[in-house]
Amino acid sequence: MVYVAPALLFVAVFVLWPLGHLIWLSFTAKSLMSGPDDAVAFVGFDNYARAFGDKNFWRAMTFTLTYTAYITPILLVLNLALALLVSKNTPLRRVTRTVVFLPVVIGLASSSLLWYWLFDQQVGLFNRLLVDMGVLSEPLVWFKKATTGQFAVIISVVWKVVGFGMILMVAGIQAVGNDVIEAAMIDGASAWKRVRRIIIPLAMRSIVLATLISAIGSMLAFDQFYLMSGGGPRGQTFTTVYWIYQSSFVRFELGYGAAQAVLLMIVITSGTAMQLWLSRKGQK
Amino acid sequence: MKMTSLPGFRRLLLTASVAAFSASAVEAETLSMWVRESAADPGKLMVDLWNTSHDNKIELTAIPDSQMITKLATSVQAGNAPDLVSFDLIYMPDFMKAGFLTDVTDQLNADPHYANHIQAYKDIATYEGKIYGVGFTPDVSVLAWNKDLFKAAGLDPEKGPQTIAEVVEDARKIRALGGDTYGFWFSGACPGCNIFVTSPMMVAAGSKMLPKNGTDDALTGDGVKTVLEALKTMWDEGMIPANAETDTGANFVSAFTTGKIGIAGTGGFLISLMAREHPDFNYGLTVLPGVEAGQVSAFVGGDVVAIPAKGKNEAAAREFLTWVLSDDAQLNGLAKNSILTTRTDLADNEYTKGNDKVLTTAKALSVGYVPWVFHFADMVNSDSSPWIGMLQQAIFDGDVDGAITDARAAMLEIAGR
Known part of the structure; x- marks a missing residue:
């Protein structure tokens, strides 16, 4: 007990207490503009009832789920493909791993701003590249439509985070014993069969972990949309966290924002539990 | 001996006490001050000037605009606020009502x-007869x-548009010049930019903009429709670049400084x-127009x-407030740096003489408006506000x-909360 006390204390102070405070806040009408001495009114489940009837909140939730549904498989495939290509320890592969991993150390806000200008219709280099390659006939205003805006954000986020998932999967792949691979090769298994029948099943824990981290990160998306699309056009690219931010810090309704945050937490926890259950079921 | 030495000892004690008290009374303090990032440059000029001439020094910290309200509100609630704060004047009503600021009436x-x-600064910083700050x-x-x-377009380069129709x-x-030269610019996804440069044209044309409560007038008068139709015409006819629709303010200033935009709303900061940065750029400034010549208005912005x-350190902070109006x-903090003064009696000074652009902004300041409303962020500044929704729709x-x-x-729903 003494040995785990620091960890328990850390969790209690930095996880349990804030979580408890968030849940308490969700049952109040606390405003960011409450005076220091103002009493906080307890409103029961009013904030939750309001959230269930708030079409903007559910539109943001739907958009977030859609975004997650698009970006997660893209990242999964790219992470795995890159990890398979660079998992062996040769000098060139090590350099490649480093290069692909580099964007991970850049802040998400910085990378979002970088890509915002790359996508700019007038001075954006990405637009220019696509026009020069003949993919586009003229520079595109990417954030004019929700679909192209979302696609632009996905490109920027994939560039930013793909290296992280790749490293996790490389670790999983490198943990697969060489003797197993060599045995399969002696038995005449092709490269594709070795990947499908040996490497993927044995590295499944790393793959699931990378996918979970990616999915949860996508469900919590905020910076990239805040900086790149501003929620536009016409509020079509508000993510759930962005909408919670709007409620809490623009409309000053901390209590209502907390209730939405609790609902998002329930959705993410349920999704994660289901994902874990499915992966365990698949392994049996 | 005792009788003579005791008073002497007392005198010594008294002298020591007075010296100690005086030392503590004149001991310089370091005040903390927050300024929103977009106003950090002029704020720093003022603070630097103060620091060169005062024993009490000020440490200035720039806070990102989007975090200012949250940080200030939470710091006041936690009893850990800075000694001074400079922020967008438009949030004064909410802050004064919440009791976040000190009464300096x-x-x-x-x-x-x-x-x-x-007057606009006096009005925005007054709540229920009490004053809480200065411009x-x-x-x-x-x-x-x-x-x-x-x-190049055959227009008189020395005469800016005097009505909304002339703007169009x-x-x-100018658009007829062709290529990537456009007639007009506005940031179509930036609510703050547009309340600053678009709403004054509506006000100049006779409209009332924002409601104070749920039963007040909102967006009344023909000015709102006239300006929206003018902008729609310019958009439909391609006089405005396509990326204006999605610009969240990143190009608010830079679009004009590229030299490829004929007309744009902007601020005195330009x-x-x-x-x-562009000393050879050939441009003019005029007051934002209404429907008829002579109808003008402006949005009085900046920081309080x-x-x-x-x-x-309230006493020392109060000293700074007094100095701001000195x-x-x-003259040396604002006018010398091509920034408008907040005192009308100093508007015409040695630094503004012969500078038509500064005089234009001074005129705009005298005819400008600032909306005194609660929930401004929700009604206007938010990315999902009805104000930006109206412009886009x-x-x-x-x-x-x-x-x-x-x-x-x-x-009205927001104002009625």
Whole structure:
């Protein structure tokens, strides 16, 4: 007990207490503009009832789920493909791993701003590249439509985070014993069969972990949309966290924002539990 | 001996006490001050000037604009606020109502310079008869035009548009130059930019903009519709670049400084920016127009400086507020740096003489408006506000009447909370 006390204390102070405070806040009408001495009114489940009837909140939730549904498989495939290509320890592969991993150390806000200008219709280099390659006939205003805006954000986020998932999967792949691979090769298994029948099943824990981290990160998306699309056009690219931010810090309704945050937490926890259950079921 | 030495010892004690007290009384303090990032440059000029001439020093910290309200509110609630804060004046009503700021009524009423303080700043910093701050680094919206493009389009380069109709006509002629030269610019997804430069044209044309409560007037008068239709015309005819629709303010200033935009709403800050970064740029400034010649208005913006409630160095902070209205601060801190003064009696000074652009902004300041409303962030500044929703629905979707009706209902709902 003494040995785990620091960890328990850390969790209690930095996880349990804030979580408890968030849940308490969700049952109040606390405003960011409450005076220091103002009493906080307890409103029961009013904030939750309001959230269930708030079409903007559910539109943001739907958009977030859609975004997650698009970006997660893209990242999964790219992470795995890159990890398979660079998992062996040769000098060139090590350099490649480093290069692909580099964007991970850049802040998400910085990378979002970088890509915002790359996508700019007038001075954006990405637009220019696509026009020069003949993919586009003229520079595109990417954030004019929700679909192209979302696609632009996905490109920027994939560039930013793909290296992280790749490293996790490389670790999983490198943990697969060489003797197993060599045995399969002696038995005449092709490269594709070795990947499908040996490497993927044995590295499944790393793959699931990378996918979970990616999915949860996508469900919590905020910076990239805040900086790149501003929620536009016409509020079509508000993510759930962005909408919670709007409620809490623009409309000053901390209590209502907390209730939405609790609902998002329930959705993410349920999704994660289901994902874990499915992966365990698949392994049996 | 004892009788003579005791008073001497007492004198010594007294002297030591007085010396100790005096030392603590004159001991310089270091005040903390927050300024929003977008006003950090003029704020730093003022603070640097203060620091060169005062024992009490100020440490200035720039806070990102989007975090200022949250940080200030939470710091006041936690009893850990800075000694001074400079923030967007538009949030004064919410902060004053919440009790976040120190009442400085007696101090300012006793200050002879306060009588000459610009009325818009007095109004926005007054709540229920009490005063909570003073204008610090002012700004005001104006209309800029590119003289070279005006000349190339056959227009008089020395005369900016005097009505909304002239804005459209001039923009059309400039667009006719072709290529990537456009007549007009506005940031179509930036609510703050547009309340600054678009709403004054509506006000100049006779409209009332924002409601104070759920039963007040909102977006009334023909001005709103006239301006929206003018912008829609310019958008439909391609006088505005396509990326204006999605610009969240990143190109608010830079679009004009590329030299490929004929006319754009901007702020007085442009003068010092151009002098610093584009000294050869040939442009003019005029007051934002209405429907008829002579109808003008502006949005009085910029920062107010106030003392957060329960500050630890209130006396020293009050000294700074008094200094802000002094001749030294107004002339050497503001006017000398091509920034408007916040005192009307110093508007015409040695630094503004012969500078038509600064005089134009001074004129704009005298005719400008600032909306005194609660929930400004929700009603206007938010990315999902009815204000930006109205602009986008009217200009880009083409539904002018529906946009005004929807926005009015949403604003009244917010104001009624």
